[in-house]
Amino acid sequence: MSDVLAVTEHRRGELRDVSFEVITAGRELAAETGGELHVAVIGGDTESFADSLNREGVDAIHTVSEGEEFNHDIYAQAVEALHAELDPEVLLTPNSVNGLDYAPAVANSLDLSLATDAVDLDYDDGLTVTREMYGSKVETTIEVGGDQQAVTIRGAEWPAAEGVGDAEVSEFDADIDTDTGSTVTGFEEVGGGDVDISEADFIVSIGRGIEEEENLDLIRDLVDATDATLASSRPIVDNGWLPKNRQVGQSGKVVTPTVYLAIGISGAVQHVAGMKGADNIIAINTDPNAPIFDIADYGIVGDLFEVVPELIEQFEG
Amino acid sequence: MKVLVTVKEVAEVADDFEIEGTEVDERYLEYDLNEWDDYAVEEAVQLKEDGPAEEVVTVTIGPERSEETIRMALAKGADRAVRVWDDALEDVDLLDVETKTNLLQSVVEEEDPDLVLTGVQAGDDAFGATGVSLADELGFQWGAVVNALDYDADEEVAHVHRELEGGVEELTDIEMPAVLTIQTGINEPRYASLRGIRQAQSKEIAPKSLDDLGLDAGAIESDLDLTSMYEPESESDVEIFEGDAGETAGKLAEVLREKGVAE
Numbered sequence: 056m057s058d059v060l061a062v063t064e065h066r067r068g069e070l071r072d073v074s075f076e077v078i079t080a081g082r083e084l085a086a087e088t089g090g091e092l093h094v095a096v097i098g099g100d101t102e103s104f105a106d107s108l109n110r111e112g113v114d115a116i117h118t119v120s121e122g123e124e125f126n127h128d129i130y131a132q133a134v135e136a137l138h139a140e141l142d143p144e145v146l147l148t149p150n151s152v153n154g155l156d157y158a159p160a161v162a163n164s165l166d167l168s169l170a171t172d173a174v175d176l177d178y179d180d181g182l183t184v185t186r187e188m189y190g191s192k193v194e195t196t197i198e199v200g201g202d203q204q205a206v207t208i209r210g211a212e213w214p215a216a217e218g219v220g221d222a223e224v225s226e227f228d229a230d231i232d233t234d235t236g237s238t239v240t241g242f243e244e245v246g247g248g249d250v251d252i253s254e255a256d257f258i259v260s261i262g263r264g265i266e267e268e269e270n271l272d273l274i275r276d277l278v279d280a281t282d283a284t285l286a287s288s289r290p291i292v293d294n295g296w297l298p299k300n301r302q303v304g305q306s307g308k309v310v311t312p313t314v315y316l317a318i319g320i321s322g323a324v325q326h327v328a329g330m331k332g333a334d335n336i337i338a339i340n341t342d343p344n345a346p347i348f349d350i351a352d353y354g355i356v357g358d359l360f361e362v363v364p365e366l367i368e369q370f371e372g
Numbered sequence: 373m374k375v376l377v378t379v380k381e382v383a384e385v386a387d388d389f390e391i392e393g394t395e396v397d398e399r400y401l402e403y404d405l406n407e408w409d410d411y412a413v414e415e416a417v418q419l420k421e422d423g424p425a426e427e428v429v430t431v432t433i434g435p436e437r438s439e440e441t442i443r444m445a446l447a448k449g450a451d452r453a454v455r456v457w458d459d460a461l462e463d464v465d466l467l468d469v470e471t472k473t474n475l476l477q478s479v480v481e482e483e484d485p486d487l488v489l490t491g492v493q494a495g496d497d498a499f500g501a502t503g504v505s506l507a508d509e510l511g512f513q514w515g516a517v518v519n520a521l522d523y524d525a526d527e528e529v530a531h532v533h534r535e536l537e538g539g540v541e542e543l544t545d546i547e548m549p550a551v552l553t554i555q556t557g558i559n560e561p562r563y564a565s566l567r568g569i570r571q572a573q574s575k576e577i578a579p580k581s582l583d584d585l586g587l588d589a590g591a592i593e594s595d596l597d598l599t600s601m602y603e604p605e606s607e608s609d610v611e612i613f614e615g616d617a618g619e620t621a622g623k624l625a626e627v628l629r630e631k632g633v634a635e
């Protein structure tokens with residue numbers, strides 16, 4: 056019982072990036088526990104998924120051919136059955152929206168110690184997980200005891216697994232009850248419309264630091280003066296101050312401009328997921344400890360209501 | 373239908389702060405109603421105002437201090453509250469998902485609601501897992517990261533949207549009883565009115581100890597042990613512009629011109 060079981064994820068026919076990251080995390084961990092790395096793929100075109108998942112360091116791939124898309128009842132049953140069969144020490148899943156829709160249930164039902172949103176894993180006689188708290192302002196290490204553990208891993212923290220492996224691929228018969236209490240009836244794309252911020256070269260993005268809807272005029276003036284594209288963090292869209300197609304982040308758009316100017320944005324992980332690929336990140340924030348400064352190239356520790364008018368002046372004056 | 377909403381009082385860390393051992397020093401913490409739970413409370417209150425729900429009860433695991441936050445939820449329209457606390461919890465430095473599941477489960481079984489709403493995550497410890505874990509423990513159905521909810525009272529089915537990554541929403545039908553974890557943006561949380569605040573003063577906040585819930589110390593034994601806390605290392609070499617607003621804006625403008633994105 057020193058093996059690692061990593062569960063992958065796909066949507067609408069494609070494996071998601073985090074599937075390859077969870078393999079890397081699993082491979083590194085298995086090297087430390089001295090066990091094998093087992094990878095599971097559930098639903099969809101399992102055969103071709105298994106082909107792509109056969110990367111270096113994977114010892115075995117288990118396919119469960121049940122359903123096309125994610126359904127948490129199916130995933131929970133499949134993972135629980137596989138867990139019973141393989142008896143791994145650590146279960147790894149993505150800390151994605153779907154990962155969080157089944158991993159806590161599996162952990163509870165199998166009595167696994169659960170640590171979510173891990174950014175680092177260490178194993179030395181026992182498992183230690185690094186995770187953040189307080190909107191990424193502090194990092195913590197947690198020793199995760201118990202006989203067996205479940206850990207969800209944060210996306211984009213581990214590199215994607217590469218190379219070609221020689222894993223044994225086998226179909227696992229999980230004996231799944233398909234009479235589930237929840238039924239997925241479809242998908243809907245949101246955030247369409249006339250502007251596509253993902254094409255922009257210079258983005259001025261505004262966050263909760265703006266405080267009031269009326270104050271957005273100040274940012275609009277800056278956007279006009281610099282010919283930038285306006286975007287925002289989630290709370291601005293949640294409040295209905297800007298349309299959904301302006302939202303940058305995990306549940307919004309991914310942008311890769313030359314310059315991303317983040318004003319009054321703290322830099323929560325779900326926001327960063329949408330803009331960390333920008334060539335230059337510049338932040339204006341009153342909080343010198345705001346996590347946005349950890350990924351910024353340039354910064355102003357200051358009040359946006361003082362800095363932004365001066366900045367407008369620079370381009371109008 | 374009866375709706376139970378889990379409500380956490382979360383700590384926010386001040387701009388500048390110090391870490392003492394494995395905690396942020398109390399002086400630098402400010403407490404507030406968890407943002408995600410604010411949306412969950414609003415959703416429950418709207419279910420009551422629109423008909424399907426008869427009663428909205430909140431449950432909080434928290435010390436006496438959290439009553440201020442609980443009153444806020446009551447002022448926004450919840451009917452009454454349950455607050456779980458125990459001396460034995462004073463020394464626990466990390467309430468993990470399993471512990472929260474055990475405590476909340478006992479309250480749910482006592483209250484017997486048809487629908488439980490939690491937040492997607494707590495702003496401070498951000499496990500993002502308590503709702504789904506609780507559902508499993510209760511044998512309820514569930515849905516995580518719900519950003520639209522349409523309850524069909526005749527069928528006793530919740531038609532929900534689950535917000536996936538990248539602007540895609542999953543449409544799902546969930547049978548009752550169920551736990552839904554509520555995402556921000558699902559509604560517009562109201563401000564507590566003066567009348568609401570006055571009324572909240574006379575609403576019940578029932579305290580519950582482990583004993584009251586029929587639990588022993590085993591229910592709060594955690595496998596997670598917080599061993600260190602520190603400020604994360606910066607991943608970039610950020611250049612901070614020094615000076616007053618005019619000077620810093622000037623330097624920033626220079627960078628924008630240099631990068632060729634503004635003239």
Ligand SMILES: Cc1cc2nc3c(=O)[nH]c(=O)nc-3n(C[C@H](O)[C@H](O)[C@H](O)COP(=O)(O)OP(=O)(O)OC[C@H]3O[C@@H](n4cnc5c(N)ncnc54)[C@H](O)[C@@H]3O)c2cc1C
Pocket residue numbers: 152190261262263264265287288289290302303304305306307308318319320321322323324325326329339340341342345357358359360492493517
């Ligand atoms: C499943 C899930 C998906 C999510 N998806 C997204 C997403 O796609 N996009 C997204 O953005 N978020 C997303 N979030 C929310 C995310 O966790 C944060 O809550 C959000 O990004 C915070 O936005 P913010 O930085 O604007 O606000 P806050 O975190 O409140 O930060 C406001 C910042 O403004 C600063 N400030 C205040 N006043 C001033 C001033 N006068 N001048 C300068 N600075 C000031 C403060 O110091 C603070 O750093 C998601 C969360 C979950 C759980």
Ligand SMILES: Nc1ncnc2c1ncn2[C@@H]1O[C@H](COP(=O)(O)O)[C@@H](O)[C@H]1O
Pocket residue numbers: 378379380381406408409431432433434467469472489490491492493494495497498499500501502503
């Ligand atoms: N101490 C608590 N008291 C009441 N509800 C809680 C508590 N901790 C977590 N919850 C609920 O569970 C949700 C998810 O929390 P977490 O899994 O800790 O991120 C929160 O939004 C709350 O609704």
